[in-house]
Amino acid sequence: MYKTILSHIGKYKKEAILSPLTIIGEVAMEVLIPTIMAMIIDNGVKKGNIGYIAKMGVLMVLMSVFSLCFGALAARFSAVAAMGFAKNLRSALFRKVQSFSFANVDKFSTASLTTRLTTDVTNVQNAFMMFVRMAFRSPIMLVCATIMAVRANAKLSLVFLLAIPLLALAIVLIITNAHPRFEKMLKRYDDMNAKVQENLVGIRVVKAFAREKFENERFEENTKNVRLAQFAAEKLVILGMPAMQLVMYASIATILYFGGRMAVNGDIATGTLSSFITYVGQILLSLMMMSILFITFVISRASIQRIYEVLSEEPAIKDIESSEVSAADGSISFENVSFSYYDDMSNLALEKINLKISSGETVGIIGGTGSSKTSLVQLIPRLYEATDGRVVVGGHDVKEYSLKTLRDQVAMVLQKNVLFSGTIKDNLRWGDADATDEEIIEACKAACAHDFIMGFPEGYDTDLGQGGVNVSGGQKQRLCIARALLKKPKIIILDDSTSAVDTATDSSIRKAFREKLADTTTIIIAQRISSVMDADRIIVMDGGKITDIGTHDELMQKSEIYREVYDSQQKGAEE
The missing domain is CATH 1.20.1560.10 (ABC transporter type 1, transmembrane domain)
Known part of the structure; x- marks a missing residue:
């Protein structure tokens, strides 16, 4: 010692x-x-x-x-x-x-x-x-x-x-x-x-x-x-x-x-x-x-x-820095994956997950609080390690990648949006340190952030203060989405990252994603069904398991959980 x-x-x-x-x-x-x-x-x-x-x-x-x-x-x-x-x-x-x-x-x-x-x-x-x-x-x-x-x-x-x-x-x-x-x-x-x-x-x-x-x-x-x-x-x-x-x-x-x-x-x-x-x-x-x-x-x-x-603490995730493995595309596969935060197979957050997502596909994930939606997507960039089974990204097990290579291919907007001290431009360049002003503006327009940024006296050079105290929750979310888009990833994960924006802005962001990220695999975790109903497939989770998969119309027919959530949200909207 x-x-x-x-x-x-x-x-x-x-x-x-x-x-x-x-x-x-x-x-x-x-x-x-x-x-x-x-x-x-x-x-x-x-x-x-x-x-x-x-x-x-x-x-x-x-x-x-x-x-x-x-x-x-x-x-x-x-x-x-x-x-x-x-x-x-x-x-x-x-x-x-x-x-x-x-x-x-x-x-x-x-x-x-x-x-x-x-x-x-x-x-x-x-x-x-x-x-x-x-x-x-x-x-x-x-x-x-x-x-x-x-x-x-x-x-x-x-x-x-x-x-x-x-x-x-x-x-x-x-x-x-x-x-x-x-x-x-x-x-x-x-x-x-x-x-x-x-x-x-x-x-x-x-x-x-x-x-x-x-x-x-x-x-x-x-x-x-x-x-x-x-x-x-x-x-x-x-x-x-x-x-x-x-x-x-x-x-x-x-x-x-x-x-x-x-x-x-x-x-x-x-x-x-x-x-x-x-x-x-x-x-x-x-x-x-x-x-x-x-x-x-x-x-x-x-x-x-x-x-x-x-x-002396050994990182729970071992990095293979010398690995030259690169993602061929944005495909994702969960093969009999189980996960526990405590490495305890008797206390699982995810249990026996089998799921295949094609490259370029848009997938929505719906589920109640505690259904382990975030736990599932955090396994893709290896923020946590699967306790059992395999997670495959771009044709390779995530353990075969160097962490930098893997995380460069996967952009993730977390539930808790974090901005750092510095200007808006400095924060956006976390996505790409060499991004041009034109690329930054394009990403911000896709994330519906350009207009409110230009509303500041100093525009993109506005100092955000510690933790982004100068912007609202919805503005912070849109800046984090723009930052993720600048990475030009093969996979982008939005973990309830439009919860603080209005439905019109949410719809505009999704429209921009469909037009500009047609070849990018997009995973959207949301509480609002309107945020995922036009996805190629929607995954319904409950208790750490996938209960149903299908389109909006299919799930309305076969998934009781999905239908209950939809009915409750529609009823609230009508009232």
Whole structure:
């Protein structure tokens, strides 16, 4: 796990190595300075040797300057390495998410992936920065200061050796209890992010139903849960610091007591005692820094695990990038296809689907909510993988295509229409990045979008804002249809994508499809029978199965479900 995470240091490996090297120089200066100070006191001040004091004083100043320079370089190298590491890690996570199928995203949830890309990566970045500095500085300082302290006075050294087991016990207690609490805290962050995302997406609904107060109260509850989880995790760290300081200051007080008596008796020189106290401070500070490093590691371990879960996740759909298979036409065949969102054959969304659609055919799909109409068509471009059976497109199993090739041949306008920040033209060119202005206008005219676009002051250069907030639901649907048409696909799937437009516009779009997409296989999922009644064939679905197939007239004769839907819509229209 750690090897996988650390492999993303990449080109910042040089800074990650230079940081501990400069830290070695900083530590060397800091360890030597107390010895110089002791020599100044014992050999200069006591003997009144001004020349010696001046010479050694200049040396000590130079060593302090070198220590400062090494420290500044170490700080810069560690910051560059940590930030670069976080950038690479975040980029790797994002690339991994882009490779996920719908099933993988469903597994983690959008909110959780957002937390992992932000909060978790920041935790790991902070831990890495501390690691490249403290993981080298503290042990080196501990070893060097211990050697110098023992050389100064072996008997007094026994005091801080007794402090080490106490600090070790504090670390063990914190590590044992903190990790599960930080895991719980991060899950609470997921819940809070999910709530924020849900509210921002559905802000218009919240306003329409005047539910601001209710949503504020729910969010307050979410933030309260985060606070409580964070407090439960952090209080161990908060309590750990005073305990470590207690041990540290108690050790120094003990050394001052026994060292002072030894100095009075002449068993230790005053300068040596002064340097010894400084070394003890360095030793105990190193131990405390190592303790903090362990605690930070515990805090970040939960984040590391969550990041590793994403990086190690295998995409549910395997892409064969080297495949040269291309669709010969727009034919589609479902051969005994079953599908489950949970890979559980006892819980199927689609069951034993057998269906053949000829190239250039227009097929409508009708069915009640939950009849798995969308699930059926999502198998065509491999947004999900069939659990059993085969889906054949253009004469080849969809598993034989590279995903790019397959999805370039299949244009799909999803139920949830999504536009991105940028101009109308930028969004339309998702269908074809090289589309000319004439091709864009032609696609928009076919989708009945050209007129309302030209109604904007800036026309096709109008900025849509985040998620297309500047256009209505019907306008958004027509822009998404135009975007799909620009792909010039062999198969186009409209998944209830004209539900927000009026019947006249719907009819105009279908007329344009018949005239301009005569050779394109068209699949239309709709709730309105008027949207599919002139299709070559209409598929009636219920409970994840195909119950009937036929033309409008045939289904009126043989399909009770179709007839009931038609009668209810006609009755509503007459009323």
